[in-house]
Amino acid sequence: MRLYQRLVEPMLALALRRRRLALLDFDGAVPEIPVDWRRDADCEAPCPLVKDRPPRLIERYVSRRAGWRERLRLMPMVVDIDRYPDAAAFDAALKARSTRTLPKIRKAEREGYYARPFLVQCHVHDVHAIRTSMPMRSAGPVLDYWLLKPGHxxxxxxxxxxxxxxxxxxxxxxxxxxxxxxxGHRQGGVEVGERLVAFVKMWRLGDIGHYTEIMGHRDHLDKGVMLMLHRAIVRALIAAEVPAMRGVRVLLYGALEHGRAGLLTWKKRAGFRPTRMTVSSSTAG
Incomplete structure (x- = not known):
């Protein structure tokens, strides 16, 4: 994977960026957002995720210098949380991207779907069923379809x-x-009474929230569950009712150059925009 990121991704950036920006009808200057991944003053021990060396995520997506090297860096796709003073403002942005998004989400809610955080240990078998429900997705082939076991x-x-x-x-x-x-639905020997049909594995690093994995079960994708889940997460970030969801500046989901056209369309409808993330003054040293 590291070899792919070092050798292939720079070529993707050169080959695809201009074309992908055109597909998004994006002809203005790409916005720049300074981010602090450490947030030392707010970090609370014990915190096993903070290391002295910046994680690969930061090296991959956050710009530290201008110049020709930036042409070889992937362009992050983010939701700028600070743009939305409340949930209604984000809904308005979703509606502007596609008039079908909110009606599909509301229909899913009427059919009984609901979104919330969960402990993966309590839903291992459903996560496995989701990951192995399709051999090919918008980001490409799914190796888990053939190789994944629940214990993994x-x-x-x-x-x-x-x-x-x-x-x-x-x-x-x-x-x-x-x-x-x-x-009566069970996960192994434990009755949970509900079925997990879609999930997002989300990583927070200070100002950055990052979707490291996002996937829905094949049988439920046409119900709008992925946009429903994304909207629930953004609304929780905007509401900031608990410390863990407070102060996230950007929600990152991969790069402009990732995946096929269908994935780019989904990101556009979900409110993601190409952005240049830079190191904030507090962490520039």
């Missing part, structure tokens, strides 16, 4: 545990999911 995901829980917010509000990994009520 996490150690399944032997009893039902409630979700708990992480100790450090600035640096965490949280799983968010879309569920349907299903009395």
């Amino acid at each position: 995901i996490a150690e399944p829980a032997t009893e039902l545990h409630p979700f708990g917010w992480p100790t450090c509000p600035m640096h965490w990994i949280i799983w968010w999911g879309v569920f349907l009520p299903e009395p």
Whole structure:
């Protein structure tokens, strides 16, 4: 993977950027947002995710200098959370991108789908079913379709545990999911009473929230569950009712150059925009 990122991704940036910006009807200057991935003053111990060396995510997406080298760096696709003072403002942005988005989400809600954070250990088998429901997705082939076993995901829980917010509000990994009520539904030997049909694995590094994995079950994708889940996460970031969801400046989902045209269309409808992330003055040294 590192070899791919070092050798292939610069070529993708050179080959695809101008064409992808044109597909987005993006002809203005790309906005620039300074980010601080450490947020030392807000980080709370014990915090196992903070290291002295910047993580690969930062090296891959955050610009540290101008010049020709930036032409070889992937262009992040982000939702600028500061642009939206409330949930209604974000809904207006979704409607401007596509008039079908909000009606599909509201229909899914009427059909009983709901979104919330969850403990992956309590839903290992459903995560496995989602990951192995399709051999090909908008980002490309899914190797998990052939290779993944439930035990590769996490150690399944032997009893039902409630979700708990992480100790450090600035640096965490949280799983968010879309569920349907299903009395009697089990995960191994544990009755959970609901079925997980879509999930996002989200990583927070200070100012940055990052979708490291996002996937829905084939049988539910046409219900709008992925946009429903994304909207629920953005609304939680805007509301900032708990410390872990407070102060995220940008929500990142890969790069402009990633995947095929269908993935780019989805990102456009979800409110993602090409952006240049830079190192904030507090971490520039």
